[in-house]
Amino acid sequence: MLEVKTKVLISGGGPVGLTLALELSRQGVECLIVNEQETTSTHPKANAINARSMEHFRRLGVSSEIREAGLPENYPTDVTYVTRLTGYEIARLSMPSRARALEEAKAGTSPYDCAEPPHRCSQIYLESILYKSALQNPLINVLFGYRLESFIESESEIIANVENISNGECIIIKADYLVGADGGRSMVRRELGIRYEGEAGIERRMMGGSMMATYFRLSRDLSWLKISPSWQYWIVSSDFRALLMTVNGKDEFVLLSRVQENTNNDRIDDLELISLAAGCSVDAEIILSQSWTAGHALIAESYGRRRVWLVGDSTHLFTPTGGLGMNTGVDDAINLAWKLSALVNGWGGPNLLSSYEEDRRPIGLRNLAFAKSFAESIGSFEVSSNIESEKFQGQEERRVLGSFLADHGKREFIIPGIVLGVRYENSSIIWPDGTLPVRDDPYDYVPTSRPGSRAPHVWLSGGLALCDFFSPGFTLIRQNQENDINDLLSAANDIGVPISLLDLEHDEICEFYERELTLVGPDGHVTWRGDALPQNTINFLDRIRGM
Numbered sequence: 001m002l003e004v005k006t007k008v009l010i011s012g013g014g015p016v017g018l019t020l021a022l023e024l025s026r027q028g029v030e031c032l033i034v035n036e037q038e039t040t041s042t043h044p045k046a047n048a049i050n051a052r053s054m055e056h057f058r059r060l061g062v063s064s065e066i067r068e069a070g071l072p073e074n075y076p077t078d079v080t081y082v083t084r085l086t087g088y089e090i091a092r093l094s095m096p097s098r099a100r101a102l103e104e105a106k107a108g109t110s111p112y113d114c115a116e117p118p119h120r121c122s123q124i125y126l127e128s129i130l131y132k133s134a135l136q137n138p139l140i141n142v143l144f145g146y147r148l149e150s151f152i153e154s155e156s157e158i159i160a161n162v163e164n165i166s167n168g169e170c171i172i173i174k175a176d177y178l179v180g181a182d183g184g185r186s187m188v189r190r191e192l193g194i195r196y197e198g199e200a201g202i203e204r205r206m207m208g209g210s211m212m213a214t215y216f217r218l219s220r221d222l223s224w225l226k227i228s229p230s231w232q233y234w235i236v237s238s239d240f241r242a243l244l245m246t247v248n249g250k251d252e253f254v255l256l257s258r259v260q261e262n263t264n265n266d267r268i269d270d271l272e273l274i275s276l277a278a279g280c281s282v283d284a285e286i287i288l289s290q291s292w293t294a295g296h297a298l299i300a301e302s303y304g305r306r307r308v309w310l311v312g313d314s315t316h317l318f319t320p321t322g323g324l325g326m327n328t329g330v331d332d333a334i335n336l337a338w339k340l341s342a343l344v345n346g347w348g349g350p351n352l353l354s355s356y357e358e359d360r361r362p363i364g365l366r367n368l369a370f371a372k373s374f375a376e377s378i379g380s381f382e383v384s385s386n387i388e389s390e391k392f393q394g395q396e397e398r399r400v401l402g403s404f405l406a407d408h409g410k411r412e413f414i415i416p417g418i419v420l421g422v423r424y425e426n427s428s429i430i431w432p433d434g435t436l437p438v439r440d441d442p443y444d445y446v447p448t449s450r451p452g453s454r455a456p457h458v459w460l461s462g463g464l465a466l467c468d469f470f471s472p473g474f475t476l477i478r479q480n481q482e483n484d485i486n487d488l489l490s491a492a493n494d495i496g497v498p499i500s501l502l503d504l505e506h507d508e509i510c511e512f513y514e515r516e517l518t519l520v521g522p523d524g525h526v527t528w529r530g531d532a533l534p535q536n537t538i539n540f541l542d543r544i545r546g547m
């Protein structure tokens with residue numbers, strides 16, 4: 001039997017597993033990724049890539065390509081609430097096209113204070129870009145069409161049994177670490193005996209219970225679609241609730257419909273669902289039709305242990321409201337990758353990997369609660385049949401519901417605090433400085449360099465962002481070149497902790513960086529700040545590397 005050796009074996013080549021592989025390679029670590037399916041996803045699940053994920057993709061060198069793959073440059077990313085697609089528009093949240101969003105980010109007028117504003121791009125396109133990038137990377141071995149069947153963990157390694165789906169042949173893979181990026185049904189999580197906690201399949205009128213995803217192409221005349229172009233169209237009527245999203249800003253769409261419980265999926269007529277949404281008979285080419293369940297608010301009781309760790313949907317399963325599932329997983333992957341690489345490269349301490357759970361599980365719980373609150377808001381109200389009436393009662397119902405939905409839209413889709421305000425409060429590797437945390441407000445992101453926070457974004461000269469200068473290891477930002485940091489750099493060098501120095505003038509990085517020295521971790525979160533180095537540099541280094 002063929003035997004292969006690698007440093008990190010990743011089970012699952014979805015968006016999170018692929019991001020993990022790319023970040024590991026950025027840290028200089030070789031990995032092997034196995035994925036049961038032969039291709040990347042053909043189901044356009046996620047379509048909202050948030051600002052933090054886009055920042056990560058920028059560091060991985062793929063953000064421009066991902067932007068190009070999203071909705072056309074000037075296509076509006078509005079969210080509209082309608083009775084039917086041929087009916088009444090009840091409310092609209094105007095949001096910028098991709099070109100406009102970039103201009104706003106550059107001008108500092110975006111609600112998202114960062115280099116990479118949120119982006120509307122289907123998971124289908126995203127995955128294929130990440131996959132292509134992984135294929136081209138000499139440190140990443142990609143085996144799609146291979147399933148992880150079993151594994152055993154010893155003191156010194158993982159021995160995994162992987163099967164080629166097409167011919168049944170098995171490969172033994174020996175690795176230092178195994179990561180389960182294998183989705184909601186994660187075999188790795190179940191093998192570890194780790195359960196999900198929380199609620200599954202909460203029933204709602206929308207985004208709770210049995211759902212159908214219909215991916216289709218409209219080949220002919222689109223003139224019946226009276227609602228002006230939007231990224232998302234929420235259909236709100238008394239007999240039907242659904243969400244229609246444009247996939248390519250042209251002729252491809254995905255319809256997420258709430259279907260009756262216990263409906264036999266074989267009996268669901270996708271064309272009928274599309275026609276219900278449209279309010280007229282529509283002919284479409286069905287590309288893919290899949291049932292799924294909304295209303296999950298689940299989180300793994302643990303994120304892993306010793307040599308086996310979990311990321312993405314294998315640790316948390318949310319209802320997609322707020323677009324937080326994949327995005328939280330991408331952020332998990334970035335946190336885990338540098339810690340695994342520190343261990344593989346020999347400078348990480350025995351407590352480093354457990355800090356992954358200390359950092360990320362509270363964020364999983366936080367984002368799960370936000371996703372659930374949005375689902376409750378959009379999925380729990382009743383609508384009468386008057387909503388489609390042209391009479392006074394209909395106008396009145398549309399006015400009242402429209403005002404609620406206009407407010408809901410802002411609360412679900414403009415969430416800079418949720419996306420950029422992620423902070424690690426319980427981390428054993430971060431040095432608190434005694435200052436109080438800024439408020440964790442979903443709508444109001446307060447940039448801060450308080451330890452544990454995401455290092456605030458600043459535009460530097462030449463159109464580059466501060467994060468463009470962060471190295472794969474730690475980055476020490478110094479605002480006073482007379483501040484002697486040589487002790488720290490040479491002690492770090494002795495034990496192999498990668499720290500690079502970034503000298504900047506105070507005027508360049510403005511008021512967010514209040515201390516002369518700020519140490520930014522490999523994941524872009526502040527690890528420590530101060531006007532002088534801690535007295536005992538060895539203790540300091542031992543803490544940040546999890547000794």
Ligand SMILES: Cc1cc2nc3c(=O)[nH]c(=O)nc-3n(C[C@H](O)[C@H](O)[C@H](O)COP(=O)(O)OP(=O)(O)OC[C@H]3O[C@@H](n4cnc5c(N)ncnc54)[C@H](O)[C@@H]3O)c2cc1C
Pocket residue numbers: 011012013014015016017034035036037044045046047048049123146147148149181182183184186187213256292311312313314320322323324325326327328329
């Ligand atoms: C309708 C819908 C809309 C969504 N919209 C959004 C959104 O806008 N924004 C957002 O952030 N999230 C959204 N999500 C959630 C998002 O799709 C998931 O969170 C995301 O796919 C999780 O990525 P992952 O890599 O963790 O897992 P997955 O995408 O599930 O990938 C896991 C991979 O592991 C493979 N695998 C499983 N078992 C094995 C094994 N034993 N061996 C080898 N391979 C294995 C599978 O084949 C799969 O390719 C949406 C979800 C749905 C259903």
